[in-house]
Amino acid sequence: MSDSKLILISNAEPYAHKQQDDRIIQEKQPGGLTTGLDPLMQEEGGLWIAWGRGEADFAVVAEDNTVRVPDADGYTLKRLDFNEGEVQGFYYGFSNSTLWPISHNFVTRANFSPKNWQQYQQVNRKYARAAISEAEKEGWFWVQDYQLCLVPGMIRDEIPSAKIAHFWHIPWPAVEIFSTIPWRQELLEGLLGNDLLGFHNTSYLNNFLQTALCRGAEVDWEENLVHYHGHTTRLTAIPLGIDYEYFSSLAEKKEIREEAARIRDYSDVEYLLIGVDRLDYTKGIVPRLRAIEKLLDFYPQYREKLTLIQRVAPSRTGIPEYQEMRERIDRTVGEINGRFQTGPWEPICYFWGSLPQRELVPYYLAADAAFITPLIDGLNLVSKEYLASRKNGQLILSEFAGVSEQLDDAFLVNPYYIEEVAETLHKALQEGKEAKKQRYDKLNKTIASQDIDWWREKFLQRWENCYE
Numbered sequence: 001m002s003d004s005k006l007i008l009i010s011n012a013e014p015y016a017h018k019q020q021d022d023r024i025i026q027e028k029q030p031g032g033l034t035t036g037l038d039p040l041m042q043e044e045g046g047l048w049i050a051w052g053r054g055e056a057d058f059a060v061v062a063e064d065n066t067v068r069v070p071d072a073d074g075y076t077l078k079r080l081d082f083n084e085g086e087v088q089g090f091y092y093g094f095s096n097s098t099l100w101p102i103s104h105n106f107v108t109r110a111n112f113s114p115k116n117w118q119q120y121q122q123v124n125r126k127y128a129r130a131a132i133s134e135a136e137k138e139g140w141f142w143v144q145d146y147q148l149c150l151v152p153g154m155i156r157d158e159i160p161s162a163k164i165a166h167f168w169h170i171p172w173p174a175v176e177i178f179s180t181i182p183w184r185q186e187l188l189e190g191l192l193g194n195d196l197l198g199f200h201n202t203s204y205l206n207n208f209l210q211t212a213l214c215r216g217a218e219v220d221w222e223e224n225l226v227h228y229h230g231h232t233t234r235l236t237a238i239p240l241g242i243d244y245e246y247f248s249s250l251a252e253k254k255e256i257r258e259e260a261a262r263i264r265d266y267s268d269v270e271y272l273l274i275g276v277d278r279l280d281y282t283k284g285i286v287p288r289l290r291a292i293e294k295l296l297d298f299y300p301q302y303r304e305k306l307t308l309i310q311r312v313a314p315s316r317t318g319i320p321e322y323q324e325m326r327e328r329i330d331r332t333v334g335e336i337n338g339r340f341q342t343g344p345w346e347p348i349c350y351f352w353g354s355l356p357q358r359e360l361v362p363y364y365l366a367a368d369a370a371f372i373t374p375l376i377d378g379l380n381l382v383s384k385e386y387l388a389s390r391k392n393g394q395l396i397l398s399e400f401a402g403v404s405e406q407l408d409d410a411f412l413v414n415p416y417y418i419e420e421v422a423e424t425l426h427k428a429l430q431e432g433k434e435a436k437k438q439r440y441d442k443l444n445k446t447i448a449s450q451d452i453d454w455w456r457e458k459f460l461q462r463w464e465n466c467y468e
């Protein structure tokens with residue numbers, strides 16, 4: 001990669017600009033993609049192409065729509081602008097009302113609108129053109145996630161010798177589910193324009209191989225290769241890591257520890273749990289709240305002694321499902337707190353709004369356990385951030401979070417079985433000190449060694465190996 005610049009292409013941008021009083025401020029965007037790739041770009045340099053969706057994004061760019069982030073010594077972010085029809089059809093529509101629910105097994109939530117599909121193709125074409133026009137020689141293109149399935153194929157058509165890789169940040173569903181999409185063949189062919197395609201775990205990778213096989217490709221199950229129309233795509237499974245050092249050193253800071261102590265004092269309970277999620281029906285927030293209710297029913301000794309702090313960050317608010325989800329969460333919190341609340345104590349302390357990563361660390365530090373029970377999740381970095389911020393602590397984790405393959409020493413639960421979740425939570429809270437420590441140490445060792453640098457080096461190494 002050394003003599004050619006890296007072009008990273010994703011829908012979400014790493015930094016957005018917004019107006020605050022009479023000045024423009026820059027905000028780092030939450031989410032695994034930014035967390036994982038911003039440190040890489042800061043080190044490697046290169047160009048990141050993404051949708052400029054911040055309200056003041058285009059007020060700070062140069063004529064060619066680029067801006068240096070995080071500061072003048074950083075890397076180049078090139079912002080694309082979409083019209084209202086594209087935002088509706090490509091982003092809210094095909095990306096988030098078709099590919100997102102399908103990839104997360106929610107077939108009945110998916111819509112299959114040909115108009116959205118048209119917009120998806122059009123916007124993917126815009127991304128591909130922007131990337132091609134920036135490439136030097138044959139270029140190294142690294143495409144991200146489900147919003148950009150067609151980009152690899154489009155670049156390959158224009159530059160047959162291009163070096164193209166893709167990381168898929170969400171689950172890949174079973175072939176029967178993927179095949180409900182009327183344009184499944186086009187999507188698959190777009191992705192098979194890649195030289196390397198990465199997933200978080202082997203179960204998604206195997207689902208992809210099966211999909212490719214059923215849709216006419218030749219598959220090598222030993223080597224994880226897909227041969228299609230004269231091109232070979234290599235698959236790899238590497239779970240995204242976090243900047244372990246950042247979290248563990250932040251957690252040592254005096255002001256962060258003081259803030260954690262303040263949260264702890266304010267909660268004034270023996271058992272404090274934390275949940276942090278982007279608003280999404282995949283995150284299982286309502287069943288998680290119900291599991292707290294069950295716990296308080298099964299084990300009344302936790303009443304007045306346990307609180308779940310649940311933070312939810314707004315997301316995709318233009319989609320009715322997301323608005324409904326927010327209302328359901330509000331109602332459920334009200335109902336459960338109404339049932340059990342006594343004096344100043346509430347079992348659920350609910351916050352709506354997103355917080356910068358740094359401000360989450362005091363919450364991680366304050367909590368005895370992280371309660372992370374998505375119905376399905378591509379990976380889930382919060383579980384890693386929680387562990388890295390601490391020296392002990394319990395993790396109650398959904399077996400359907402992609403990270404459970406890697407963190408199988410956590411207390412794994414089936415989030416659909418609320419009674420079992422409540423029982424497991426009880427077990428985790430009551431576990432003996434020694435067993436707790438051993439469990440934590442194993443988990444911590446994994447995330448410390450398989451951090452963001454490990455992930456990046458592994459991925460880039462496998463990408464370079466494609467050309468040997």
Ligand code: G6P
Nearest residue numbers: 012031032033145169170315316
């Ligand atoms: C998930 C996806 C990302 C996406 C993020 C936030 O983590 O894998 O591609 O950017 O959610 O969603 P949003 O729709 O706000 O970009």
